[in-house]
Each structure stands twice: as C-alpha cells, then as structure tokens.
Amino acid sequence: MAIANRTETLAPSKENAASKIARHATVLSGQLQQLRTRMYPPKSEKMLRQFLTNEVSKLTSIPDSTLKLMSSEGRGPVPSRLENNHRVYTLAQINELRELFAKQKPAEALRFLPRRRPGEHLQVMAIANFKGGSAKTTTCVHLAHYLALHGYRVLALDLDPQASLSAMFGAQPEIDVGANETIYAALRYDATERRSIREIIRKTYFDGIDLVPGNLEVMEYEHETPRVLAQRSGSGAIFFERLKLALAEVEEDYDIVILDTPPSLGFLTLSAIYAATSMIITVHPAMLDVASMSQFLLMMGDLISVLDESGAQLDQDFIRYLITRHDPNDAPQSQVVAMLRHLFGTDVLLPTAIESTAVEAAGLAKRSLYELEMGQIGRDTHKRAREAVDAVNEAIVHLINTSWGRG
Secondary structure (H helix, E strand, O other): HHHHHHHHHOOOOOOHHHHHHHHHHHHHHHHHHHHHHHHHHOOOOOOOOEEHHHHHHHHOOOOOOHHHHHHHHHHOOOOOOOOOOEEEEEEHHHHHHHHHHHHOHHHHHHHHOOOOOOHHHHHOEEEEEOOOOOOOOHHHHHHHHHHOOOOOEEEEEOOOOOOOOHHOOOOOOOOOOOOOOOOOOHHHOOOOOOOOOOHOOOOOOOOOOOHHHEEEEEEEEHHHHHHHHOOOOOOOHHHHHHHHHHOOOOHHHHOOOEEOOOOOOOHHHHHHHHHOOOOEEOOOOOOEEEEHHHHHHHHHHHHHHHHHHOOOOOOOEEEEEEEEOOOOOOOHHHHHHHHHHHHHHOOOOOOOHHHOOOHHHHOOOOOOOOHHOOOOOOOHHHHHHHHHHHHHHHHHHHHHHHHHHOO
C-alpha cells in the first residue's frame, strides 16, 4: 500500500496540450536568455572584426603598396596596429577609402564604389522557399555580408516570425525586439499605430547593412489581412502593395534590399513576391525537398494568378534556383542537381552552396564565414567554404549588375 501511495504522489498531474506548450515555451525562452547572457553579456554588442591590408586590397582593388604608402604618409583613414605591427582597417574605414578613390578617379568610380547610379532601380531580392532546412537565412546573411564588404548599401528585412536573420545580426527576437518594432509596424492597417519604415530600421554592427528585425509579431499581418479583406470587398490590392509602398519610402538610401521570407505562402510571402525585383529560390538537392519545392512553385503560380487578376504587375529582373547544402560527392544529390539543370537550364545558378562544417561552425556562433578570422577553423575547410560562398554571391551580383545595365 505504501508503494502504491508513493507512486500516486510521484505521478505527474494531468496537463492539457495548451498548458504544456505554454510551459515549454516559457522554459525554453528562459534558457535561451540565460545562454545569450553568457555568450553576450547585457551591455555587450556584436562587433565586426578588422581587416588586414591584403584583405582590404582584395576587397577594394587598391594595391597593397598604395595602402601602405598612404598609411605612412598619413593620407586617408588611419589603420590600427596589431601586436605584430600589421595594419588593420575597420569596414567603415574601408568604405572611406572607396569614397576617396572614387572621387580621385571618377572615370573608375564604379570599380571602387559600386553603388547604384541615377536611373538604376532599387534591387529588392526575395530569398524564398517554404521547406525548412533549405538554408534560406544562411543565404541571406552571406549575401548581405558579401554585398556590404564590396561597398553596396544593404537593407536586410526579416519577414520570418522565427527571426533567425535578426538573431544573426545580434537582435534576439524575444529580448531586443519590442512591440511595433517589426515590419508589421509599417504594414498594419490601423493608421494610428502604423509607423514609417524609417522608424523601425536599425543600424547594425556591420557597416553598410541596416536591419528591419522580426519576431512573432509579424504573424499579426497574416491574421489581420483576412479580416480586412472580408470587411472591404473589392479591395484585393490593399495587402500586397503595402510592403512595396513601405520600401519606396527608403528607396534612395539603399542599393539592395534582401527579404528573408517566411517558410509559408501567406500574405507576407505574397507581398514579398510583389515587392521583389528578383527572386532566389533555395533548394536542398534531395527528392523530398524537390517535391516540396514543386508544391511551392504550383502554389506560388496560383497565387501570382490571383495577383494578376487584381491588376498587379509583377516586374522581376530574374528568378534563379540556388542549390544549397550541396555535397558534390553524394551520388543521389548529384542526380537531383543534374535533373534540375536539365529541367531549368541556366535558371539554376551554376555555383552551389556546398555543405560545410565551416558554415555550420560559423552559424553556431551566429556568424557568417566573412566574420571568421583565419585560424578560428581549419584553414583548408575555411578556404573551400569561402570560395564556394564567394562564387554564389559573385553570380548573384553579376545578375544584379546586369539588371542595372552594367553588363
């Protein structure tokens, strides 16, 4: 009898699903906050590393010898010195050098400062797929960092309620992003609460990149839009134009906007597709993922037809498929890649984002490969991964420049 009583005492009380999920959410959120506090103390901020002279030379095409001469003569930004006396520059200083050389050599200004010129439209790029694990956010982060390192002005916009992109830029969605501080603030239908997108854009630690953060609040747009559409018969255009109109407010401030879309085909994704001037669809080369992408494309086609019926004009410079998490030595993956190239031809980007422990290690530390210094991971591993990521981003930049008529 005593044993039976003891068993009854230890048995957990009945907990319904809603209570359990709420409890788990609270426990996990608290644990994540503790981990973040240990990794990033409350008053600490994420910082970008400095760049050695040879790295600066590769990024700017300014000869190493010229940089050293300028430093010794006291011209241009003054680099810091490491313990071994090597010169290092911040990204802000690198951008100062770009502007300096663009003014000194106007005929070669684009080589030093590739920002868009009058007549070149704002490039709004949606990175999309509703299959988890397609490396959508990883693609966004590496592309944003690559563009900023090469002198472009970038706005990264997190449309995903999971807000992984925001976390990569040091904005923890549960802690650092408050009410009415996501893109929902600029899209909401309540005029009294709606804010200009300028008010919610944040500077980041990465010079040249601004951020509109996300968190669970962005889901409010998915809930609110159907109610508004039901109340305002015949106003189909009211939801899909809002993001495009919001971005128009800051058009002159950026060269490229990168949209990290949610893993679903809801009103936010549809708004992103309408606002976008280009689209990169990420796909992991496995049959289940390709089957999921097929459904994504079918549904997207249907939704775009709805936009067409509403009088919306989609105007995209290019749509490309990017193979992600690619293992070139995996035979089944190679078959899938070959099939996609056969079906879609040059619409599949030639470079692929290879699966790499370097990318995974950087992601665990909430960094991109561009933020890692040599020695933080194996040299060869880092080099192979960096070359693959560079090749993908170079291909995308070529498409952007072509859309601007630069060839």
